[in-house]
Amino acid sequence: MKTIIGVGLGLIGGSMLLSLKRFYQQAEFLGEDNNEDHLQQANDLNIVSRKAKDQDFKTADLVIVSIPVDTAPKLIEKLLDQVGTQTLVIDTGSTKAKLCEHLAKHPKRDQFMATHPIAGTEFSGPQAAFPSLFDHKTMIICEIEKTNLKLQQRAIQCFENMQMNLRYMNPVAHNKHMAYVSHLSHISSFMLGKTVIDKEENERNIFDLAGSGFESTVRLAKSNPATWTPIFKQNKTFVLEALSEYIHNLKNFEKVLEHDNFEQLYKDMNNTNIVKDILKGIKL
Structure with a gap:
C-alpha cells in the first residue's frame, strides 16, 4: 500500500496507524481530524506526516475512520462519494447496525468494511496511541460479503499482519x-x-x-x-x-x-x- 489515511486521530485511529506503520514502512500516512490540536499532536508524534488533502482520498489505498458513532454514517457516506475506485474505507466504531443500514444502498458500498477492534484503554487523544494496542486482539467484521473481494483481502492482510483474531457477525448481533x-x-x-x-x-x-x-x-x-x-x-x-x-x-x-x-x-x-x-x- 502506498497511502493510508486516518480520519480521527485519537487512541484507536492513532494506534491503528502506528500499528500499520510497522508493516507498511514505505507507505505515506496522512491524517484528518476536526480537532486541530489532535492533528498537530499526531504530526508531532510522527503518527502522520501531514494533513490529508481532498486529492489524497482519491488515490488512497486505505481510509480508517475512527470518530464518534453518531457522526460516522454521514461522513463515511461523503468519503465513499469522494474516494477512488480502488480505495477501501473501514470504520472502527462500537455500534454497527445503524451505520450498515445507512450505507446499504450506497453505490460504493462494496468499498466499505464495517469493523470493530476489541481493544482500547481509558485514555484518549493522539498521545494515548501506541502501536501494540491491537496485537492478539479480536477484530469483528460485519457484512464482509458486501465488501469487494479484492478489498476484503487487503483488509484481512492488514489485520493478520497486526496479529488480530478475526470474527464475523451481522450488525444486530x-x-x-x-x-x-x-x-x-x-x-x-x-x-x-x-x-x-x-x-x-x-x-x-x-x-x-x-x-x-x-x-x-x-x-x-x-x-x-x-x-x-x-x-x-x-x-x-x-x-x-x-x-x-x-x-x-x-x-x-x-x-x-x-x-x-x-x-x-x-x-x-x-x-x-x-x-x-x-x-x-x-x-x-
Whole structure:
C-alpha cells in the first residue's frame, strides 16, 4: 500500500496507524481530524506526516475512520462519494447496525468494511496511541460479503499482519453482544464512580481509602463521554435490555443480603467464578 489515511486521530485511529506503520514502512500516512490540536499532536508524534488533502482520498489505498458513532454514517457516506475506485474505507466504531443500514444502498458500498477492534484503554487523544494496542486482539467484521473481494483481502492482510483474531457477525448481533460485554461495563464503571463521588463529600477520602479493586472497577469511568454518549444512544435498545438484567441481579443480591441468606450469596458468587475459566488465556 502506498497511502493510508486516518480520519480521527485519537487512541484507536492513532494506534491503528502506528500499528500499520510497522508493516507498511514505505507507505505515506496522512491524517484528518476536526480537532486541530489532535492533528498537530499526531504530526508531532510522527503518527502522520501531514494533513490529508481532498486529492489524497482519491488515490488512497486505505481510509480508517475512527470518530464518534453518531457522526460516522454521514461522513463515511461523503468519503465513499469522494474516494477512488480502488480505495477501501473501514470504520472502527462500537455500534454497527445503524451505520450498515445507512450505507446499504450506497453505490460504493462494496468499498466499505464495517469493523470493530476489541481493544482500547481509558485514555484518549493522539498521545494515548501506541502501536501494540491491537496485537492478539479480536477484530469483528460485519457484512464482509458486501465488501469487494479484492478489498476484503487487503483488509484481512492488514489485520493478520497486526496479529488480530478475526470474527464475523451481522450488525444486530454485534450490537447486542457489545451491549453486554462492553457497553454495560462502561455504564457500571461510570455509575460506581458517580455513586462514590455523590456519597463522599470529602473527596480526599476517595483517594486515601480507595484500593486496587475500586481503581480497576472505575478505570473505564475515565473514558471520554463524547465517545460514549452516542454509543449508548445508538445502541439504546440492547443497552436497556442488558441494564434490565443487570439491575435484576443487583436487586436479587440486595434481597438475599437483606434476608441474611449468605448461603445463597456464596452460591451466586461461586457460580460466577466460572468467568475465570471463560477468560483464561484471553489477553485483555
